[in-house]
Amino acid sequence: MDLLIPDIGLLFWMVLVFGLLYFILSKFAWKPITESLKEREDDIQKALDMAEKTRIEMAKLQSDNQKLLAEARAERDAILRGAKETADRVIAEARDKASEEGNRIIVKAREELQTERQAMVAEVKREVIELSLDIAEKVLKRELSDKKSQEELVKGLVAEARLN
Amino acid sequence: MFRLLIRKAFLSIVLSLSTLVAVNAQHEDHHDHEAAEGKKKFNVGDMIMHHIKDDHGWEFAHGLTLPLPVILYTEERGLDVFSSSHFAHEANYEGYVKEHNKIYRAGADGKPDKTIKVLDFSITKNVASLLLSAVLLIVVFFSVQKGYEKNRGKAPKGLQSFLEPVILFVRDEIAKPNIGPKYIKYLPFLLTLFFFILFNNLLGLVPGGANLTGNIAITMTLAVITFLIVNLSGNKHYWAHLFKPTGVPVALLPIMIPVEIVGVFMKPFSLMVRLFANITAGHIIILSLLGLIFIANDLGGTGMGWGVSPLIVAFSLFMNLIELLVAFLQAFIFTLLASMYIGSAIEDHHEADHGIGYEGPEAH
Secondary structure, three states, rough: HHHHOOHHHHHHHHHHHHHHHHHHHHHHHHHHHHEEEEEHHHHHHHHHHHHHHHHHHHHHHHHHHHHHHHHHHHHHHHHHHHHHHHHHHHHHHHHHHHHHHHHHHHHHHHHHHHHHHHHHHHHHHHHHHHHHHHHHHHHHHHHHHOOHHHHHHHHHHHHHHOOO | OOHHHHHOOOOOHHHHHHHHHHHHHHHHHHHHHHHHOOOOOOOHHHHHHHHHOOOEEEEEOOOOOEEOOOEEEEEEOEEEEEEOHHHHHHOOOOEEEOOOOOEEEEOOOOEEEEOOEEEEEOOOHHHHHHHHHHHHHHHHHHEEEEHHHHHHOOOOOHHHHHHHHHHHHHHHHHHHHHOOOOOHHHHHHHHHHHHHHOOOOOOOOHHOOOOOOOHHHHHHHHHHHHHHHHHHHHHHHHHHHOOOOOOOOHHHHHHHHHHHHHHHHOOOOHHHHHHHHHHHHHHHHHHHHHHHHHHHHHHHHHHHHHHHHHHHHHHHHHHHHHHHHHHHOOOOOHHHHHHHHHHHHHHHOOOOOOOOOHHHHHEE
């Protein structure tokens, strides 16, 4: 049964060789190999992450663009609306101003007319007074001479005055 | 799993039968030796034992033996180094005699004197194969490592891409799930273990190759190293589980603690025996099958020998393919169990039943 009894020599060599093998392979093979594998896996993971990030960024960019476009559109609309409002206002203002001016002119004209009329009335009054005084003067002058002719004179003066 | 179980049982039966046959054959051999001196009969047991056991000198084929250095140490003579070919020519070389593959000091009568202790550190067939496999492993994995240096940032190429999946398998399927986050510390050992067993299993299948992983000294060394790593890295949960199992009544402790302690030693023992028995059994089956040709030759003449050959060759080809599977399987199982033992020794949280983790796959 010496198949089951370990040989001291083989044990010695096995411990020596396996120990050395473990040491050499760990230091010069397994360490760099596992590190390279890890590095490559990290690289792949990083690349995948980057792709995902880029995808998200692209989507964000696209939505940003969309937003920007919508904003620009809104702004354009706002500007247009503003311009229209301004124009409307300017027009309205102009119209108001014009009508105001018109009114003012009318009022002024009316006032002038009034003053002129008053002046005219005053003139007329003055002339009537003057005329009356003239008439009265003449009447008074005539009264002294003849009644009939007085009347005629008044009639004539009145007609004259009417003519005036 | 079930099929593996059956296969294992089958192998165990064959192994024990073969061992019996071999032992019986050896006994017969002693009886028949004088009688059949003239016409040497073929002895299948001797042939098998000769092939699966270690030897001074590497016999590739009959008559083609590579002599290997014999290194002996005795207290009286110190270190002695000479070629193993000397034993082929003379029975007694410089006072050393070889009997049943063991070297003794020759007594005054020329017979081996077994009272004198001879330490045999010879480069035997197994040691030579061990060195060869070590060189092969170093060459192969240095080239793989070079590949990683050369193809940095590129796809793997050649040998590198051939072995990378295996390295990744050991890392991702064996080490990571069984050891947990601290696997990186044990990965070099597990990789060395896996590829050492795999390469030597495969080298053992090469005709003329040594039966290295089917040698108890080799599997014992691997198992003892695993045992040391497991127990040296065991944390307080591991030891607490051994000596103060939770949920066990105090009255049961005198039974439980010895059982747990036996379990600690049973694990590496099972590792040692599993690899040894599987590989040796495979070799014995193939050799027995091939031996059948020569038995037929002895029983029924040359015609009979040739007649059974095609069938035997077909069978042994089949067995060789199975052995190829076993070579991978045993490397995998040994590494898997080693990482499970390490994992159970270092895991942080305390589970109710540590046993569950390794009871299942142990049935392989």
